Amino acid sequence: MIFGIKTSPYMHAPQSVGQVMAQVIYALLPGTLALLWFFGWGVVTNLLLSLGFAVLLEALMLKLRERPLLPFLTDYSAVVTGWLLAVALPPYSPWWLILIALMFAMVIGKHLYGGLGYNPFNPAMVGYAAVLVSFPIEMTSWPAPALTSIGALSLNETIQQVFLGGLSTWDGLTQATSLDTIKTHLRLGETVEQISQGAAFGWIGGQAWEWVSVAWLAGGLWLIYRKIISWHIPVALMAALAGMALVFWLINPDHYSSPLFHLMTGASILGAFFIATDPVSASTTPLGKLLYAGGIGCFTYIIRVWGSYPDAIAFAVLIMNMAVPLLDTYTQPRVYGTKGRFGS
Amino acid sequence: MFNLRKLWQHKGGLHLKDYHKDQSTQQPVRQLSAAKASELVIPLQQHAGHKPKIIVKAGDFVYKGQCLAKAEGRISVPVHASTSGTIQALEERPIAHPSGLNDLCVILMPDGQDNWGDQRLTPLENYAEASAEVLRERISQAGIVGLGGAVFPSAIKLAVPEPVQLTHLLINGAECEPYITCDDMLMRERASEIITGCLIMLRALHEHAPAQGLNCLIGIEDNKPQAIQAMQTAVQQAKDPRLKLVPVPTQYPTGGERQLIQILTGREVPSSGRPSDIGVLCHNVATARAIYQAVVLGQPLISRYVTVTGKGVAQPQNFEVEFGLSMHSLIQAAGGYTPKAQRLIMGGSMMGMALPTDQIPVVKATNCLWVSEQEAESPALPCIRCGRCAEACPVNLLPQQLYWHARARNLEKVEQYHLFDCIECGCCAYVCPSHIPLVDYYRYAKADIYAQAEAREKADLARERHDFHQERLERAKREKAEKLAKHKEAAQTKTRDAGNNDKQAAIQAALERAKAKKAQQAASAPLASEDKPA
Numbered sequence: 001m002i003f004g005i006k007t008s009p010y011m012h013a014p015q016s017v018g019q020v021m022a023q024v025i026y027a028l029l030p031g032t033l034a035l036l037w038f039f040g041w042g043v044v045t046n047l048l049l050s051l052g053f054a055v056l057l058e059a060l061m062l063k064l065r066e067r068p069l070l071p072f073l074t075d076y077s078a079v080v081t082g083w084l085l086a087v088a089l090p091p092y093s094p095w096w097l098i099l100i101a102l103m104f105a106m107v108i109g110k111h112l113y114g115g116l117g118y119n120p121f122n123p124a125m126v127g128y129a130a131v132l133v134s135f136p137i138e139m140t141s142w143p144a145p146a147l148t149s150i151g152a153l154s155l156n157e158t159i160q161q162v163f164l165g166g167l168s169t170w171d172g173l174t175q176a177t178s179l180d181t182i183k184t185h186l187r188l189g190e191t192v193e194q195i196s197q198g199a200a201f202g203w204i205g206g207q208a209w210e211w212v213s214v215a216w217l218a219g220g221l222w223l224i225y226r227k228i229i230s231w232h233i234p235v236a237l238m239a240a241l242a243g244m245a246l247v248f249w250l251i252n253p254d255h256y257s258s259p260l261f262h263l264m265t266g267a268s269i270l271g272a273f274f275i276a277t278d279p280v281s282a283s284t285t286p287l288g289k290l291l292y293a294g295g296i297g298c299f300t301y302i303i304r305v306w307g308s309y310p311d312a313i314a315f316a317v318l319i320m321n322m323a324v325p326l327l328d329t330y331t332q333p334r335v336y337g338t339k340g341r342f343g344s
Numbered sequence: 345m346f347n348l349r350k351l352w353q354h355k356g357g358l359h360l361k362d363y364h365k366d367q368s369t370q371q372p373v374r375q376l377s378a379a380k381a382s383e384l385v386i387p388l389q390q391h392a393g394h395k396p397k398i399i400v401k402a403g404d405f406v407y408k409g410q411c412l413a414k415a416e417g418r419i420s421v422p423v424h425a426s427t428s429g430t431i432q433a434l435e436e437r438p439i440a441h442p443s444g445l446n447d448l449c450v451i452l453m454p455d456g457q458d459n460w461g462d463q464r465l466t467p468l469e470n471y472a473e474a475s476a477e478v479l480r481e482r483i484s485q486a487g488i489v490g491l492g493g494a495v496f497p498s499a500i501k502l503a504v505p506e507p508v509q510l511t512h513l514l515i516n517g518a519e520c521e522p523y524i525t526c527d528d529m530l531m532r533e534r535a536s537e538i539i540t541g542c543l544i545m546l547r548a549l550h551e552h553a554p555a556q557g558l559n560c561l562i563g564i565e566d567n568k569p570q571a572i573q574a575m576q577t578a579v580q581q582a583k584d585p586r587l588k589l590v591p592v593p594t595q596y597p598t599g600g601e602r603q604l605i606q607i608l609t610g611r612e613v614p615s616s617g618r619p620s621d622i623g624v625l626c627h628n629v630a631t632a633r634a635i636y637q638a639v640v641l642g643q644p645l646i647s648r649y650v651t652v653t654g655k656g657v658a659q660p661q662n663f664e665v666e667f668g669l670s671m672h673s674l675i676q677a678a679g680g681y682t683p684k685a686q687r688l689i690m691g692g693s694m695m696g697m698a699l700p701t702d703q704i705p706v707v708k709a710t711n712c713l714w715v716s717e718q719e720a721e722s723p724a725l726p727c728i729r730c731g732r733c734a735e736a737c738p739v740n741l742l743p744q745q746l747y748w749h750a751r752a753r754n755l756e757k758v759e760q761y762h763l764f765d766c767i768e769c770g771c772c773a774y775v776c777p778s779h780i781p782l783v784d785y786y787r788y789a790k791a792d793i794y795a796q797a798e799a800r801e802k803a804d805l806a807r808e809r810h811d812f813h814q815e816r817l818e819r820a821k822r823e824k825a826e827k828l829a830k831h832k833e834a835a836q837t838k839t840r841d842a843g844n845n846d847k848q849a850a851i852q853a854a855l856e857r858a859k860a861k862k863a864q865q866a867a868s869a870p871l872a873s874e875d876k877p878a
Contacts, residue, residue: 001685001701002701003686003687003688003699003701003702004686005699006687006698007698007784008696008698008783009693009694009774010689010693010694010719011522011694011719011774012719012774012779013774013775015775015777016722017777017778019777020730020777115726117725117726230731279729279730284729284730284744285734328745333734333740334740335615336355336602337614337615337739338614
């Protein structure tokens with residue numbers, strides 16, 4: 001009998017990139033449902049448009065790059081990118097904003113660098129940052145949760161706002177986010193405690209945002225439990241962010257928000273568990289992950305507090321993406337039987 | 345029941361749901377004698393090291409256990425006849441190598457008598473008093489090599505350099521690789537022989553032991569309760585305080601030498617060092633039993649336990665097989681192939697070697713024949729840097745970085761990332777969600793580095809030769825020139841001297857001649873050559 005030759009190992013864990021990405025999508029469900037609850041149909045249009053554009057652009061780029069469609073479309077990485085952008089952009093975003101964000105994410109952020117696995121920057125954050133600096137008005141018009149929660153705005157009105165723009169009542173439905181409010185009101189000389197009485201604030205974080213954050217947290221913990229992500233990045237990111245917030249809050253609580261507020265508002269939890277953990281653009285060594293995520297936490301705080309943008313997860317992630325090759329090189333773990341990094 | 349010991353952990357590794365061991369442990373081990381075979385093919389190179397020198401020729405009659413080839417070179421062991429019979433030929437035959445390449449084999453036609461003649465070595469009953477040298481000599485004579493897979497000559501491993509003091513002798517019964525059960529069955533059935541082998545090794549190492557003796561730890565994975573039970577009984581019967589049985593957690597690759605050392609002693613073998621550098625020696629249970637057979641029974645290594653398993657064979661089980669039998673006959677003894685048979689692998693599912701045919705002899709390294717069914721193929725996707733490989737690596741490498749640099753053929757970088765510490769256990773490739781054949785890249789990079797080093801060495805040698813040749817030519821030229829110059833000088837001096845004398849003589853002669861001419865009016869010219877300066 002003649003047998004085929006192959007090299008060891010001959011066994012493989014029942015796990016594929018597609019399955020990994022699918023679990024990330026499952027973990028995004030609770031947070032997405034919470035968003036839907038608080039912001040209504042705009043979350044659905046965001047999601048449908050974003051996913052549609054992501055898959056279309058992925059297919060188009062694969063075609064242009066003469067790569068096989070099926071294995072790369074079923075890795076679901078485009079779906080994850082689309083999903084992350086959908087939940088990061090303000091609900092009821094106009095269709096063209098979503099398209100531009102996705103074009104930056106999929107075409108420039110991902111495929112021009114070589115596609116899956118070769119992108120140095122987090123594609124979703126590339127898209128997000130590009131539209132944030134280009135269209136600041138649209139990007140800061142977050143609907144007010146109380147006015148747009150599920151059922152408050154009809155599907156017709158939603159479609160009008162998303163596809164035609166200029167829903168006459170739209171301006172009245174938006175509201176500055178808690179991070180935004182703090183930034184503008186501090187300049188007016190108010191204390192954090194006074195500002196926190198405003199409508200945009202909830203119990204510990206932003207109004208509605210705190211509950212969305214809790215839902216992201218639940219999904220994120222499930223990812224750690226399923227060993228899809230390791231604890232290093234979320235823990236280091238949250239620790240750095242909360243740590244910096246704690247120091248300044250202890251120094252002057254009138255001027256600086258509490259660590260808990262910083263964690264439970266904006267995109268902190270989403271960023272810690274779902275965005276910074278994108279394996280392709282993150283550091284891969286244990287120590288490298290801690291430094292990488294710690295850097296994101298610090299930069300997020302710095303930009304939030306002293307920069308001109310209210311939230312900063314996207315910029316912080318992109319900045320730290322640049323440091324990844326360096327971090328990976330200098331944080332090699334000690335190999336069995338060797339003394340140190342380069343020693344033997 | 346057991347001496348409670350602190351166990352350490354090795355990093356990474358795999359916890360598999362199913363190690364596929366039960367299918368081949370349901371029946372007792374069957375003996376498979378070489379005497380009834382029509383032909384035995386006994387390769388000369390069955391160990392790591394130098395090829396032994398053949399000492400028989402075609403047409404010779406040999407007894408069972410007779411030496412066919414004797415050790416030659418420092419790292420070498422002899423090869424013995426598995427049964428009595430006539431040497432038919434010495435020729436190249438396919439051996440257990442994925443290339444399907446041939447190698448020199450002794451072809452033996454058994455006479456069916458299984459006749460030991462007078463070829464059995466004298467049993468060394470009082471091994472407890474024997475000198476280390478005598479024991480090592482016997483172990484080497486019996487052709488014993490590490491039966492865990494490395495097939496390195498055991499006597500050399502036991503020859504610890506003089507100043508080294510050992511603390512532990514580890515006996516490896518972990519058998520962590522899926523599908524393989526030969527050590528499990530050996531421990532169940534031959535526990536007391538293994539223990540005697542351990543005592544012999546302890547004796548052979550007594551000069552390197554501390555006053556209270558070596559700690560002899562027998563490590564067995566806890567998924568082999570029957571083997572643990574049998575070995576524990578044997579340890580108790582031996583009543584030797586140095587022997588301790590230590591069940592270790594089931595986790596691939598705990599049976600790797602360096603991993604087992606880490607688990608049992610908490611020490612790490614230096615990257616480019618040997619276990620004896622940290623006072624440890626590690627031998628396999630099957631090696632221990634072979635040592636027992638050689639020393640107590642005077643029997644060379646001519647057989648071993650082999651697992652035949654997988655969905656591709658009808659009756660998975662273990663055999664004690666004499667070397668030289670074809671793998672085909674072994675599969676037939678296990679009921680033949682099933683329709684599912686797709687691949688023949690020597691070894692287990694993580695590190696085994698796929699073979700192109702079963703017309704290959706069973707040798708000292710053959711621990712398992714796994715006939716596998718078709719595995720699910722999925723195309724390799726790009727690396728997404730998820731880092732699971734690094735989590736699984738028992739050596740704490742960064743497999744994904746190694747892959748990256750190996751792919752780019754950046755050989756300097758792969759060495760910097762400790763490529764040569766990779767044990768090719770396959771954990772990284774097993775967990776990779778992108779299904780990248782990572783180990784292939786490391787093998788390729790290693791081969792590339794070896795090839796480059798070899799090419800460099802060759803180039804250096806060639807340059808050296810060229811330089812030497814050039815120098816020799818120049819020297820010859822110089823010497824020739826010198827010689828010529830010397831000759832010239834010598835000739836010149838001679839001519840000059842001769843010339844001077846001749847001139848004076850000639851003048852004298854001329855004067856005389858003139859005188860004579862004058863006197864006699866007769867002239868005779870001097871010889872031209874003599875007059876002419878050279």
